[in-house]
Amino acid sequence: MHLDMSPKETVIDGRRVCYADANPTHPRSVVLLHGGGLDSATLSWGALLPDLAKDARVLAPDLPGHGGSDGFERPFTITDLSDWLSVFLKTCDIARADLVGVSMGGGTALSFALSYPARVRSVVAVGSYGVQARMPSHGLSWVMTRINLNRPVSWLAARSALVARGLLAQIFADPARLTPSLVALVQEAARRPDQARAFHHFQLGELHRDGLKTDLTDQLPNLKCPVLFVHGKADRLVPLKDIEHAVARIPQGRLTVMDAGHWPMRECPEAFNAAALGFLREVDTKSDVGG
Numbered sequence: 625m626h627l628d629m630s631p632k633e634t635v636i637d638g639r640r641v642c643y644a645d646a647n648p649t650h651p652r653s654v655v656l657l658h659g660g661g662l663d664s665a666t667l668s669w670g671a672l673l674p675d676l677a678k679d680a681r682v683l684a685p686d687l688p689g690h691g692g693s694d695g696f697e698r699p700f701t702i703t704d705l706s707d708w709l710s711v712f713l714k715t716c717d718i719a720r721a722d723l724v725g726v727s728m729g730g731g732t733a734l735s736f737a738l739s740y741p742a743r744v745r746s747v748v749a750v751g752s753y754g755v756q757a758r759m760p761s762h763g764l765s766w767v768m769t770r771i772n773l774n775r776p777v778s779w780l781a782a783r784s785a786l787v788a789r790g791l792l793a794q795i796f797a798d799p800a801r802l803t804p805s806l807v808a809l810v811q812e813a814a815r816r817p818d819q820a821r822a823f824h825h826f827q828l829g830e831l832h833r834d835g836l837k838t839d840l841t842d843q844l845p846n847l848k849c850p851v852l853f854v855h856g857k858a859d860r861l862v863p864l865k866d867i868e869h870a871v872a873r874i875p876q877g878r879l880t881v882m883d884a885g886h887w888p889m890r891e892c893p894e895a896f897n898a899a900a901l902g903f904l905r906e907v908d909t910k911s912d913v914g915g
Contacts (some may be wrong), residue, residue, distance in 0.1 A: 628722070631692065636711050639738040642692030643685035645716070646677035653721040655713070655844065656684040656906065657729030659751075659887075660823045662778065662791075662813040668726050668841030675901060679908075681721075685712055689822020691813075696822075702728070702754055702838040706735040710743075719743065722904055726750040726889065727861070731838060734851075738843050746850045748900050751859055751886045754840045755870040759831065760863065769827040769840040774820040782814035795886035799860035806890065811861035844873040851877045852903045855898060856884035878903075 644665055654676055658668035665684035673715050684729045688708060689695025696704065709732060713721065719799045722745050725733035731754030737744040781788040788810045794797040813819060830837045839843050850876050855867045863882065871877040884891040889900075 628754045634712075636708065639694035640692070641685055641688075641694075641712065643683055643712075643716075644661055644673065646682045647672060647837050649762050650679075650680050650681040652680045652908065653718045654680045654682050655709075655718070655721045655723050656682065657709070657723065657725035657732050658684075658687060658690065659727030659729050659753075660690075660826050662781070662810055662819055663775075663821075664728075664813060666691065666730070667809055668811060668887075668889065669724075670898055672724075672900065673890055675897050676904075679901075679905070681803075683718070683721075687732075688696060689818055689825065691816075691819075691862060695818055696825060699825050701826075701829040702731045702735045704829070705732040706739055707838050709736050710740060713743065713758065720745055722746045722748070722907065723751070724748040725752070725899060727886065728753050730754065731840070734844075734847070735838065737849055737851075738840065738849055741846075741848055744849050744853070745902065745911055747847075748852045748854060748903060750854045750889060750896075751856060751862055752853060752867065752870075753862065754838050755844070756836065757839045757841075757868040758835050760860065762834075762835070766831055769824070769831050772826045772886075774827075778814045778820040782811055785811060790859065794860065794889075796891050797856060797885040798891070801891050805880060810884060840872060841873065843872055844877075845875065847874050847877070849876065850903075850907050852899070853877065853879045854888055854899055855879065855881055856886060856888045856891070857881050858884065861886050 631642050632645050632853050656669045665686050686693040717795050720743050723733035733747045734754050737747050773912035855866050873881045882888045889896040909911030
């Protein structure tokens with residue numbers, strides 16, 4: 625099957641949104657939500673989207689301020705992203721979907737499922753934000769946010785493959801798995817002038833001196849849909865113990881732990897794809913095919 629992977633555009637609240645929309649006539653929809661930093665739809669989901677689109681319509685938007693999408697141009701939170709996602713799905717005429725999100729995108733998927741339960745069939749949350757009260761080394765992270773190191777770090781990464789590789793090594797369990805093509809993609813992302821500003825706005829909205837703005841832990845028992853957490857055992861940003869605590873609170877929660885860091889779909893793409901596709905196909909056999 626030939627998949628049209630050409631980027632598409634729409635407008636939400638006067639801001640351009642770039643997204644991929646593969647296999648658009650399929651009755652089941654899966655939406656892929658990338659993370660923050662230098663991330664984008666292509667960067668996170670380039671290895672998953674083609675396999676997933678064999679069995680479903682797959683949409684992968686660049687979240688506000690990332691990739692080719694215009695930003696909020698103000699501090700924003702997971703709630704803002706969840707509300708934005710609601711409008712995006714209506715714009716694409718999607719009534720109900722499976723959500724797959726990594727890090728910031730994982731927190732957005734969980735928040736959306738809590739706010740709009742009838743519109744979510746299942747969630748795959750990868751290295752998920754939104755289930756911890758504080759960051760590791762929270763005080764230092766708060767200070768770094770106020771200093772705003774994103775811009776100079778992005779400037780350096782855009783110009784130095786060594787710096788870009790060093791950034792990626794922080795979210796990989798095994799830096800030997802880094803490929804030159806992935807490093808090049810990160811350097812390309814670092815050259816986009818608005819991307820560092822968007823992530824800084826997210827940090828300003830979410831990272832407070834005494835804790836994180838979004839901690840969904842107490843709400844997780846209200847999640848009624850199946851939820852799969854995929855987590856790297858060497859994730860330095862979201863401790864595995866926080867994910868284990870979250871899974872235990874969700875009625876249909878389960879956990880797959882991988883030999884990876886914060887980005888398992890890029891570090892171990894074959895194992896990740898097998899886990900995500902297996903879960904979604906299992907959900908498909910137990911659910912009606914929704915829009």
